[in-house]
Amino acid sequence: MTAAVLHAHRIARRGLLLTGLALAGVLGVYWLALALTPIERWQGAAQKILYLHAPAAWAGMLAFSLVGLAGGLYLWLRDRRLDVFAEASAEVGLMFGAIVLTTGPLWGKPVWGAYWTWDARLTLTLFLVFLFVGYLGLRGALSDPEERARFSAVVGILGLLLVPFVHLSVYLFRTQHPKPVLLKPSAPSMPGDMLRTLLISVGVFTLLYVGMVTARYGIGLMREAARGAADAD
């Protein structure tokens, strides 16, 4: 094995270790949320899903922003590693997006009375997932690695610029209509116990993101090294 492969292997192993730690942390969050955090008065047990949902949304947004940012830096610095990172971040971000889009409706049905509403944040998340899918689909459809890096960087940057526009347009779209009176998502000022659980969960999910991206990044580097070796033969 070459030095590059060994290096990549070490990064991937470190990422897996962090992922394991974070997954243990997720179990801890479950325990904290179910056993030690009081049940919310109006929403009941359904509110518990917040401790997974909101942190996953945060990690997904983080992943998405970093895909765009890495794309911009790639076009500037032309460092292959930035592209490997962007791909890793997009794949992991898609997973977090899927968590958000499954936990959200599960909560929405008992609390809002509907699995789905065209609320600004729901719509934005849906579009982030669409953009991720398109981004990864494009990567799969391009064979030349250098071309793939440039093209997907361009898509990543444009996607990042799209986010505020989707948010603003959906927001303007909704606020021109009367708000629901009964089924509105009330914003409870959160008691200390709940806030603590939520913040811990955000930390755990950030660690999960870092761990998974590191592992995936290491795998990406191994692929690069293997390709380099194949080209050299």
Place this chain on the structure above:
Amino acid sequence: MAELARLIAVLAAKDLRVEVRSRTALVSATVFAALVLVVFNFARDPASVAPETLAPSVLWVTFTFAAMLTFNRGFALERENAALDGLLLSPLPRGALFFGKYLANLGFVATVQAVTLPLFVLFFNVGLGGALPGLVLVTALATAGFVAVGTVFSAIVVRTRFADLMLPVLLLPFLVPPIIGAVQVTTRLLAGRPLSEQVTWLRFLGVYDIAFITLCALVFPALFDE
């Protein structure tokens, strides 16, 4: 600057001339738009939904889908006989290449829209009244931005195997903000409300145009440096 404008005009005129001579894409896109209008008419229950209720959505779905079909043409054309290599070897700045292709696409989409609008008025029994100038303005504002994104994406997907499938998947999310704005404004214009009430949406569309045309022009050259 004047030289750059001339180069852009030459490139856009070349694309449009090719189109005017063959007419294949233009005729197909227009017929497609007419067919979508017809299909939409039968995709509603005439007893419960009046055509006017559905009209703004139908107009914009037709406009954007027909536009999307036309984008692939621009670079697919250049792929034949490696014409793109010729363009890239010519002393044409990459920025001029973008704006030339952009203007050609814009001209193309505007033509399809100009044919679709009267058909829409005819099929959906819409009374335009004094709404026409406002409708033209909002159409121009909503179209200018997404055609820029479509131009960039068509240059990307033409290198993939599934260009016809890839383009809508990438582009549709970018169509959503302009469609939302355009449908909102169109609905109110067709209801006889004045354009001056719609300043928020018009401003939103204008900002979208400026942001995406600028960014597209900036990133476009990165697609061709090899």
